Amino acid sequence: MKILAIRLKNLTSIEGAVEVDFTSEPLHSAGIFAISGPTGAGKSTLLDALCLALYDKAPRFASSAESVNLADVGDNQINQSDVRNLLRRGTSDGYAEVDFLGIDGHRYRSHWSVRRTRNKVNGSLQPQALEVKDLDTEKEYQGTKKELLAQLVRLIGLTYEQFTRTVLLAQNDFATFLKSKGAAKAELLEKLTGTAVYSRISQEIFARNKAAQEEVTLVHNKMSVIELIPEEEQLVLQKEKELLVEKRVEGIKLLEEQNKQLNVVRSLKMQEELQKKKQEEAQGEQVKLKGTMERLVLQEEGLVRFKTQWEAIQPDLKKARQLDVQIQSQQDGYVQAQQMLQAARGQVAEQEKKTRMAAEHLQSSCQSLNRLLNHTGVEEPMQLEQVEIILRQEEEKLNIGIKANEERLERLNSFGYPSLAEEQVKLQKEWMRQQNIRQLTETQAKAKTEIERLEKETAACFKQLAEQESALKTIQRLYENARMAVGKDVKALRRQLQEGEACPVCGSTSHPYHREQEVVDTLFKNIELEYNTAVAACRQTNNRSIALQRDLAHQKTIEGQVRVQLATLQKEGLDAGSAEQIQHRLEELARLILEYRNLYAEWQHCDEAVKKMRAHCEALRENVSLCRLTMQKVSSAKEQLATLQNVVTTEQKRFATIESTLNVLRQERSVLLKGKSADEAEAAVARKEKELNLALEQARKEVESVQNRLSGLHGEMKQIALAVEELQEQHKQIESPEQLPETIRRQQDENLNTERSLSAIEARLLQQIKNKATMEMIAKELSEKQSVAERWAKLNKLIGSADGAKFKVIAQSYTLNLLLLHANKHLSYLSKRYKLQQVPGTLALQVIDCDMCDEVRTVYSLSGGESFLISLALALGLSSLSGNNLKVESLFIDEGFGSLDAESLRTAMEALEQLQMQGRKIGVISHVQEMSERISVQVQVHKKVNGKSVLTVVG
Template sequence: MKILAIRLKNLTSIEGTVEVDFTAEPLHSAGIFAISGPTGAGKSTLLDALCLALYDKAPRFATSVESVNLSDVGDNQINQSDVRNLLRRGTSDGYAEVDFLGIDGRRYRSRWSVRRTRNKISGSLQPQTMEVKELDTEKEFQGTKKELLIQLVELVGLTYEQFTRTVLLAQNDFATFLKSKGAAKAELLEKLTGTGVYSRISQEVYARNKAAQEEVTLIQNRMNVIELMPEEELLALQKEKELLAEKRVAGIKLLAEQNEQLNVVRSLKMQEDLWKKKQQEEQEEQARLKMLQGALASQEEGLVHFKAQWEAIQPDLKKARQLDVQILSQQDSYTQSQQMLQSANKQVSEQEQKMRMATEQLQGAYSSLNRLLNHVGIEEALQLEQVEEILRQEENKLTAGMNTNEERLLQLNSFGYPLLAEEQMKLQKELTRQQNIRQLTEMQTKTKAEIERLEKETTDCLKQLTEQETALKVTQRLYENARMAVGKDVKALRRQLQEGEACPVCGSTAHPYHQEQEVVDTLFRSIEQEYNAAVANCQQINNRSIVLQRDWTHQKMVDGQIGEQLAALYKAGINAGNEEQIQHRLTELAERILAYRNLYAEWQRSDEEIKKMRSHCEALRENVSLCRLAMQKVSSAKEQLVLLQNTASAEQKRFEVIEKALNVLRQERSQLLKGKSANEAEAVVAKREKELNLALEKARKEVEAVHNRLSSLQGEMKQITLAIGECQEQYKKIEFPEQLPEIIKKQQEENLNTERTFSTMEARLLQQEKNKLTVEQIAKELAEKQTIAERWAKLNKLIGSADGAKFKVIAQSYTLNLLLLHANKHLSYLSKRYKLQQVPDTLALQVIDCDMCDEIRTVYSLSGGESFLISLALALGLSSLSSNNLKVESLFIDEGFGSLDAESLRTAMEALEQLQMQGRKIGVISHVQEMSERISVQVQVHKKVNGKSVLTVAG
């Protein structure tokens, strides 16, 4: 897996679009590079962008566990752990994009992007999106964001946790790991290796054991709460229940007999009251029968009188029928005459409307004609002939104008304008080509001169660099020898030398350095300054050589491009003379084209005037036709109107005669039968006769119904008398009938008390059975839970703990051994002097010093640089442990180099320079000036005003 390029836009302090391309120079050739810049400039933003594009996560949010909402734009809020917080405030959109080489050897591009609504700064944040595609085939991966992230893990070969332990080495974690206590080391190892499951297992075992013990205690408490009756109390209760059951049966039987006697008493009283009620109803019915018989006689007399009156009005009825026939006949003539009159009046109105419409059309035609001629007063047919004369004159003018414009069109065609325009375009292109050739030739001359200058300076610089490197090697040998001479171990040996005794190293008995130690130290500092100056000078010349070679290559590329452009321009030329000849011909063409355009404009103006004249003539001709047609309609409408008015007058007179005769007949008829028709009068008489007959029949039926009810009442009274006799016989047998309700009430209370006592005893017996069954079930459950609790108690004794530390320490001991195997392998490349070893039966670490006969040393005795080397080896060991033998060619280290002194920093840099020889491209994030000066290739992040930062690649 290898990172090829990182691009980002508007993230944190970096505004706008930036790109770090590891496939382009100088990063392509650099094995190690620095990401430098002041604190807060945005160095770690590059790593955030890398993780966003691949995993939709960022390292800076790894510790954000508290859920707190922060204010965004407007009233919107966003959680503080949301990765969209990386979008720079005051921008509407941003993205992070990474090109990488997958585990299958193919190149891919992953892009994470976020934007605000409608791409406005004031818009609310939208959900982030992911895009993944293969660069070689341009194939885009499909799916949801979650599905794309799963595919990315397969392409990269690492999960997010493995990626942050393999490609991004966390700051200071392993320096802390070296010297932390056992429990803290277990927690830190658990965090770095992702083996937190052991801690959770220990906590889960502890929780399960606690829960099992609580369940056993709870079941025991449930069993203690349940009470069972003694056997003697149970037998006595069952016997008492049997006695109560017999008493309950006897009480129910006695209460039934008492209720039967009470029913006899109540029935006797009810029958006596009913007999009295029936007797009263008999008296009422007899009085009603007498009244209805009188009403029946009155109805019969009224019917006889009505029939006599009907016979008296028969002559008037006959005469009324005759008049009704005459009126009906006259009414038909009246209606017919009225309809004809209305039709005639309607036709007159319609003809008047047509007359008005024809007149309005004529006036409208005259108005249109006046507007076309720009004057008023044309209202007669005689003047229409004058208009037709004007129309003939206008048409003659139109014909003359059309002939003139045809001549102009022939002149336009004779110019051959398309050929002129084509020739002009070709000449202009040729003129531009010759001008470009002249400019490119001048540029080529300057470029060749610059190439010669750069080539000479590059040769001089390379020669100077060779000389400086030769001198540097000599100075370096002196420096290394001097450094060994002033080393701590050498100084300690010198202090042990005695004058006259042989040196165990060289065998000399003279020890001049023993007496002149201060002179030696001063000499070493002088040599060290000379060596550092030589290194800086050599690095400066090397940097200049790289810049000169880059500029020389660039100028050669520019010269090649100019040559290609000149060849293309020469090839595209035409034979049209030099620039002066072409310019002269272009002037002639411009004059001829201008003459064509002036004539064309004159033809266009004339054509517009001809169109207007033609439209005017057509409108005049059409309006004259409309005026003549409208005059004919008005004349025809007048004649038709006179005929319809005469017809309407004759119909009016006929209608008045018929109306007068009809009024006379109606007057005579209104005096008979009170104005009612014969049929209506007969209907009223028939209705009245029917009502009288119905009333008579109703009265007869009511009299008959009263007779029937009297007979029914008398029969019911006989039956009630017999029932009363039977009840009186039963009543005589009852003792104390007046006290029966009180006796029944007392018996009911006694029965109720017996029932309550019986129910209570029965409930106690049922509860006893239920409790007995429950105790048996609880006992069985308790035995099962106790077995489970004993198992968890044994497991908890071995690995369980409330904080998870017991099993965590045991498990991480094995993980630590595996980690140290990988770490020592990397440490052998970094520093052959030391090996890491685990203190037996603990998570503590100790160091084996190979230069001191494998002496075991505590990690607290290491210097800053040595601690860094071992911490880096641990980090690389974890990288190997997490990557599952996956080849990772990119490594970013953020280890806090600012805490190292000059000597430790030099040692760390030498270690990193050796590490890049293993084939990895290493990026070191630091703001330390010494590191930035030592690493020539740098990705520099510069702070600007208003919290902005810009990014440049130097080297």
């Protein structure tokens, strides 16, 4: 897996679109490059963009556990752990894009983007989008964001956690890991390797064992609360149950007999009361029958009187019908005449409106014509003939103006303005080219002089550096020998030497330094001082050499760029003479162009005046024609109005004659039938006759109904009398009928007591059966629970614990062993001196010093630079462990350099330079000045105003 390019836009402090292309120079050839810049400039934003495009996650949000909503734009809010927070405030959209080489050898592009509604800076944030494309086959992957992220994991070969442990290294975790205690090491290993499952397994086993033991205890408690009845007591209860069952049957029979007797007493009483009630109803029906017979006679007499009255009004009805026919005939003529009169009046009103509108239109046309005449200097209204004379004069002026402007246009065309402008542009470009050539020639001469000076200084510096390094190697050997001579072991050995006895190291019997330890120490300090001075001088010369090489490369770049620009400008030259000739021709062209522009402005002014005169003439012509036509319309409308007014007068006389005849007929008709129509009078008579017939029929039905009810009551009274006689015979056979309710109540109480006793005994016997069955089930359950609890107890004893530490330490011991195998492999490339080793039986680490005969050393004895080397080896080992044999060719280191001293930093840089030889492209993010100076290829992030940063690639 290899990162090919990173692109981003409007993320955090970086505004606008930027690109870091690892396939183009200088990054393509650089094995190691620095991402440098001041704190807060946005260096880590590149790594955030890398993770956003590939995993929709960002490392800076990894530790955000609290869910807090922050204010966005307007009333909108966004969670503080939302990756959309990376969009720069004040921008409407942003993206992160990564090109990478997948595990199948294809080149892919993943594009992550976010925008606001309607692409406005005050819009709401929309959900982020993801696009994935195969650059080799032009295939675009389809699916939801979740499906695309899963596809990216398959193409990259790493999950997000593995990616951050394999491609993005953080040494501070391993620096802490080296010197932490066992439990802390186990937790760090879990975090770094993603093997926290062993802690969860240990905690789950502990929880399962605890739950199993609690379940066994719960089953024991359930068994303790169940009670069983003894066998003897159960037999006694069974006998009591049989006796109570017999007693209950006898009580039920006796109660049924008593209830039958009580029913007879109650039925007799009810039938006697019903017999009395029916007698009263029969008397009431007799009275009602008499009243209905009287009403029936009255209804028959009223119907006879109504028919007599109807025969008396028949003559008036016949005359009313004759008058209604005459009135209807006159009414039709009246309506027709009225409609004709209204139509005539409407036509007159419509014609009056048309005439008025035509007059108003004529007045408006005359006013428009007067306004146009006032525009030409005429103050008083004029006749149409006079207006036409003025119109002909205006048209003659128009023709004169058109002819004069056409002559100006011919003069403009004779100038040939396009060729003049084109010649002016070409001459200006040629003049600028000659000026640029002169300036570039001077710049090239200065660059060549500077290159010669820098080459001489660089050669001298190389020579001086070689001499200093040779001297440093000599002094270093003396320093190492002296350092060993003052070591603790050598001092202890020297103190044990005796004059005349052979030294176990060299065999000499003379020991000159045995008594002169202070002289040895002074000599070592002098050598150490001389060594440190030589190291400082060598480092200073080396830094000066690097600066000179950088300046020399910069000057050569400038000289090459100037040479290319000069060649380009010389090819583009024109044969236009010297600069003075070009300047003279440009002045002449400027004079001609100015004269053309003045004439063109005069032509434009006159053309506008001609257009206004033409429009005025056309307006006058149209208004004259309109006025003549409108005058004709007004005259015609007045003639039509007079004709229509005569028609209205004739129709009005005819309408008055018909209205007088109709009023006489209506007066004669109003005295007959009270003004009602004959049909209405006949309908009223028919309704009245129908009402009388219905009332008569109703009276007859009421008489029949009363008679039927009275017959029914007589039949019911006979049946009730028979039932009373029968019940009286049964009542005589009952002893003490008045005491029956009390006797029944006592029997019910006795039966209820028997039922309660029987229910209690049956409940106890049934509970005994249930308890036996429950006890058997609980015993079986207890056996199963105990079997499960024993298994969990054994497993808990081995690896279970409440905090997960027991199994975590065991499992991470194997993980640590595997991690050290990979780390030592990388450490052999970085430093041949050290190997890491696990302290047997613990998670502690120790160091094997190969230069000191494989001496075992504690990690606390390591210097800062040595600790960095070992931390880096551990981080690379984790990278190999997490990569699952996947070749990872890109590596980014984001921490670990700010706290190193100069010597440790030099050692770290040498280690990184060796690491790039393994085929990896290494990116180092740091603001340490010395580290940035040692790495020639840099991605520099510069702070600007308003919290904005810009990105440049130098090298």
